[in-house]
Amino acid sequence: MKLIVLLIITILIFTNALTDAPNAIATLVGTKVMEFKKAAKLSAIFNLIGIIVMCFINFSVADCVSSMVNLNDGNSGYIVLISAIISVILFALVALIFGIPTSETHALVAGLTGSAIAIYGIEGVNFYEWKPVIIGLVWSILGTFLIGIFITKLMQNFIKKISEKNIKKAQIISTCGMSFMHGAQDGQKFIGILIIFICLLRNTEIPELAVPIDYLEVIIFCAIIMAIGCSIGGKKIVDNIGTDMATLNIQEGLLSDITTVTTLLIASLTRTSSKYNTCKNNVYYRCGKIKWKKI
DSSP states (O other): OOOHHHHHHHHHHHHHHHHGGGGGGEEEEHSSSSOOHHHHHHHHHHHHHHHHHHHHTTOOOHHHHHBBBBSSHHHHHHHHHHHHHHHHHHHHHHHHHHHHOOHHHHHHHHHHHHHHHHOOOGBBBBBHHHHHHHHHHIIIIIIHHHHHHHHHHHHHHHHHHHHHHHHHHHHHHHHHHHHHHHHHHEEEEHHHHHHHHHHHHHHHHOSSOOOOOGHHHHHHHHHHHHHHHHHHHOHHHHIIIIIIOOOOHHHHHHHHHHHHHHHHHHHHHOOOOOOOOOOTTTTEEOSSSSSSEEO
């Protein structure tokens, strides 16, 4: 059972990298600045870096996911975890087949919640943790839309004065930023799932406040699996977003990437939980810019 659960979690991480990570290179490939295979490998490197680095800047996404449900009773906990993950994998594969971009973060949260309710009832869900999820969903749509308008208005005249060669270089850099931020955001939700799995494995309670240094092996494992998936990529999704959905020139592609990076960076640096000033094992922690400090 335990090995099966670990295998399914690994497949989920890999599947996400195939279906969601390609969004980061869609504009780069769609504007024909770089071919798909090279862009996918570049994205893999920066996804890996993004996961590891952001975990030690803000670990609240992983902490939110690991605290979403109460799974501290062995086999029932494994069943909830497996059910949630399989539902997300099926959802992602359907999206891959039809070239549909998805938010597997919200799919995972919904799958965990539904599975926990099926086993434990409403008491099995910590609905307080839904607050940052809903904020994130609204911010990812409305925030990006408003920031996109602002950045385009601010930079459209300036960007016209830049040579095509430099625009292409800037777009490669912005794509690295997109990939970094994808890893920073999406990698942590899987780390949260792995934290739940480890707690079930050890028969210990899920920590009130997860600290990244305690899960360094999990962070590295997740980063490597996601990087492998990113290096393969999902070409159909890239074509759908970068070419079929909208036809962008290199200037528009650059502005689109800058907008997305800005939105994700704001979300990643925002503390979404009051737990970051609460007690864990009688020791108070606060997350600084780089590392966790005891108070």
